[in-house]
Amino acid sequence: MKIVVTVKLVPDLAAAKRIDPSTKRLIRTGIDTVLNPFDEYAIEAALQLKEKLPDTTVTLFSMAPESSKETFRKALAMGADDAVVLSDPGLAGSDVWATSFAATQALRKIGFDLVLSGALSDDGNTGGVPGALAENLGVPGLTNVRKIEEIADGRIRAQRETDTGYQVVVGPLPAFVTVTMAVGEPRYASLKGIMGAKKKTIATLSLQELGIEKPVGSDGAKTEVLAIDPPKSREKARIVEAPDGATGAKAIFDFLRERKLV
Amino acid sequence: MRDVIVFVEHRGGQTRKVTFELATEARRLADALGGKAHAVVLGKGSESLAKSLQNYPLNAIHYTEDSDCDRFLLEPVVDYVEAVAKASGDAVVLVPNTMLGRDVAGRLVARLEAGITSDVTEICVENGRIGCVAPKLQGSTITTCAFKNTAYGIITVRPNAFAAAPQAIGAELIALSKPAGKSYSIAIENDVEEAAGEIGLEEAAVVVSGGRGLGGPEPFETLLRPLAEALGGAVGASRAAADAGWVPYSLQIGQTGKVVSPQLYIAVGISGAIQHKVGMQTAGTIVAINRDGTVPIGETADLLVVGDLFQIVPALTALVQEAKSAPA
Numbered sequence: 001m002k003i004v005v006t007v008k009l010v011p012d013l014a015a016a017k018r019i020d021p022s023t024k025r026l027i028r029t030g031i032d033t034v035l036n037p038f039d040e041y042a043i044e045a046a047l048q049l050k051e052k053l054p055d056t057t058v059t060l061f062s063m064a065p066e067s068s069k070e071t072f073r074k075a076l077a078m079g080a081d082d083a084v085v086l087s088d089p090g091l092a093g094s095d096v097w098a099t100s101f102a103a104t105q106a107l108r109k110i111g112f113d114l115v116l117s118g119a120l121s122d123d124g125n126t127g128g129v130p131g132a133l134a135e136n137l138g139v140p141g142l143t144n145v146r147k148i149e150e151i152a153d154g155r156i157r158a159q160r161e162t163d164t165g166y167q168v169v170v171g172p173l174p175a176f177v178t179v180t181m182a183v184g185e186p187r188y189a190s191l192k193g194i195m196g197a198k199k200k201t202i203a204t205l206s207l208q209e210l211g212i213e214k215p216v217g218s219d220g221a222k223t224e225v226l227a228i229d230p231p232k233s234r235e236k237a238r239i240v241e242a243p244d245g246a247t248g249a250k251a252i253f254d255f256l257r258e259r260k261l262v
Numbered sequence: 263m264r265d266v267i268v269f270v271e272h273r274g275g276q277t278r279k280v281t282f283e284l285a286t287e288a289r290r291l292a293d294a295l296g297g298k299a300h301a302v303v304l305g306k307g308s309e310s311l312a313k314s315l316q317n318y319p320l321n322a323i324h325y326t327e328d329s330d331c332d333r334f335l336l337e338p339v340v341d342y343v344e345a346v347a348k349a350s351g352d353a354v355v356l357v358p359n360t361m362l363g364r365d366v367a368g369r370l371v372a373r374l375e376a377g378i379t380s381d382v383t384e385i386c387v388e389n390g391r392i393g394c395v396a397p398k399l400q401g402s403t404i405t406t407c408a409f410k411n412t413a414y415g416i417i418t419v420r421p422n423a424f425a426a427a428p429q430a431i432g433a434e435l436i437a438l439s440k441p442a443g444k445s446y447s448i449a450i451e452n453d454v455e456e457a458a459g460e461i462g463l464e465e466a467a468v469v470v471s472g473g474r475g476l477g478g479p480e481p482f483e484t485l486l487r488p489l490a491e492a493l494g495g496a497v498g499a500s501r502a503a504a505d506a507g508w509v510p511y512s513l514q515i516g517q518t519g520k521v522v523s524p525q526l527y528i529a530v531g532i533s534g535a536i537q538h539k540v541g542m543q544t545a546g547t548i549v550a551i552n553r554d555g556t557v558p559i560g561e562t563a564d565l566l567v568v569g570d571l572f573q574i575v576p577a578l579t580a581l582v583q584e585a586k587s588a589p590a
Contacts, residue, residue, distance in 0.1 A: 011399065019403060024405075037517070037518060038518065095377065095378070096368070096371050096377075096378045097371050097372075097375065097376065097377065097378070097412075100371065100372060127364040127367075127368065127380065128364065128367050128368035128371055128378045128380060128416075128418075129368065130368060131364070131365050131366075131367065131368020131369045131371070131372070132368045132369065132371040132372040133372075134368075134369070135340075135368070135369050135371075135372035135373060136372045140335075140447040140448045141335075141336065141365075141369075141448075142335070142448060143336075143361075143365050144361055144365075157451075160335075161361065161511075161512065162361060162362070162453075163360050163361050163362065163462060163512075164273065164455045164456065164462075165453075165454045165455040165456035166454050166456065167335075167450050167451075167452060167453045167454070168450070168451045168452040169335050169448050169449065169450055169451065170448065170449050170451055171335070171447045171448035171449070172447055180511070181511060181518055182511055220411070221377075221410070221411070222371075222375070222376060222377030222378075222409060222410060222411050222412040222415075223377040223378065223379060223407050223408065223409055223410065224407065224408055224410050225405055225406070225407055226393055226406045226407065226408050227405070227406040228403050228404070228405050228406075229403070229404045229405075229406075230403065230404070231397060231401060231402070231403070231404050231543075234548075234562065234564065235564070236561075237550070237560050237561070237562075237563040237564055237565060237566045238564065238565050238566070239555060239560065239565075239566045239567075239568065240565065240566070240567045240568065241555070241568050241569070242567050242568060242569030242570075242574060243569070244569070244570075244573060245569070245570065245572075245573025245574045245576065245577040246573075246577050247569070248551065248567045248569040248570075248573070248574035248577070248578075249574050249575075249577030249578035249580075249581055250577075250581070251565070251567055252528075252549055252551070252565065252567055252574070252578050253578060253581040253582070253585075255549065255564075255565045256526070256547075256549075259547055261468075261525065261526050261547060262493070262582055262585055
């Protein structure tokens, strides 16, 4: 079985972020980028399947600048077989529609029985790309999967989380699956894995190779950023020392009263 | 874009507060755009819910009891919403920023070649153009986005960000007919409700959240739940508590969990690392209880009480209950 895991590079949560005022895009130079933490769970889910199912390969796919290609070595060290990066200046400024449109063509070229992805990305927090990708690829989409129960006879059975509980769903392959953190903590790379990853292939694709004719990037995007502002800052917290429960409870209760919250 | 279409999330006819928030906002937007406000209600229980939505200022409520919406994952639902949007010609679709809402939204982007803005907390209309305000990059910036190059815009709206105001204007009920020639690939074999009857964390007006300081699963039930119930709210947790297995991941708030904006957030025994902060920093009022006065939550909170949570929480619950039974 051929599994492709779509991954995204996101700015490190702890890094200070700056926006270019003219392009209204995140300045990515000088900021550490890391794998979207949700996608590490997708890699873990793929590697669990690789251990269980014979003749399974795991390919990582990302849209990222050529310069950040090496970031994927860490994910390859976890145990993925190879990586393909769609890298093209024409992709800059892509929104959900443009991203999913371009990625669809790339995934078709790579070929797959199963695509795995994290349920959300950490920066835009849109969560829209997987759904749009599944739709464009014309394959069933199983979202928010917490456990892949079985893959057999060209079908997948999985448990997916809902807002109030879970569902057991069944559908045919090829399919697009997004996973939640419940699939299992991403494994650490072993020393052997790290050494082996140095020899693994990270191939690049360009828009031209995919024959994409519709404009993507900021020209093709269906959204544009009008303004960027800092968040409203809060006043510094009032700090109350509570030697006993009654003092602490009263301090909170009075504060809530003051704000008409009780 | 002129018309506004609300996707109504429900379970057997039981909906969430965010539906009424969206219906109210749809009216305001439709008026600003010079169009109509629609709602789409799909699956079992839709007819009765459609009727109760007539208490909100919508022009038309489209519904179907088609059981395929409950038997198959997502595809039938997206078909119906797409059909309503296409009949409208150009429209903005409002969906709640929930697990289901995000799934519907992503699909619609491809079906309608639409723009999408997500987790939106404020919408404005200027010269017929819609601007959507949303926190991005883990809350470090607030962006305003608009749609371009498309007839359709999808907006996933953060629950609790808009007010709900009932107003009956005689919305027309329209029974939807089944789109022809469709087959659905993903069957729902089993649908289990684990948190039946609880207020959804994302729409609760009050969230009482616990972290490592609680030391185990029991205090979530014995300390936090009574306080949450007294305040009419829901219980949440930090990642540390979910990772320890004290609570299910569905209660986790933060970077890799849920994002909430209640009127009141009470963080109990949570240090408040940035991963937690991004999930609750837009709450109206933030109160923290911690035995350490130097924890990072102090930078996010409005009030930090330094003391023993095991004494403070029950005493606070008693004060709230007392106030409720004898209003001042």
